[in-house]
């Protein structure tokens with residue numbers, strides 16, 4: 644669910660994993676791309692990550708990903724806070740199939756069935772920096788948990804900065 648920043652303090656969450664792309668850059672991320680580019684740009688604060696695609700075929704994607712340790716995160720909630728900016732993002736087919744800029748996670752369960760949050764962050768068209776916060780439950784039987792920020796099945800540019808990933812007990 645998309646929640647307001649003012650409710651953050653009321654959440655039962657631990658100190659977040661923080662990435663502002665100013666010091667560590669992409670070092671802690673997996674760059675997962677079928678075409679497109681992942682570079683630095685002027686951020687909301689100092690530098691940020693810029694993901695761009697000028698073409699796509701089907702579900703082609705360009706994104707940064709981070710795997711979370713399953714033992715610590717399965718059955719918990721994840722809260723993701725970030726600043727996002729978009730330029731001229733044009734979805735390919737259906738936005739509901741991740742054809743847009745996106746913030747989401749991919750979880751595989753013990754049967755290796757993928758699970759995605761139903762209200763993942765979808766970004767199209769052009770907008771200036773905006774603050775977003777999502778909170779989602781992670782299934783107890785997760786065997787792989789990956790958070791993802793990028794473009795899939797779409798062209799355009801998306802910027803991410805000041806990413807915070809919280810583990811919460813509810």
Ligand SMILES: [Ca+2]
Pocket residue numbers: 663664665686687688689690691804805
């Ligand atoms: Ca920054």
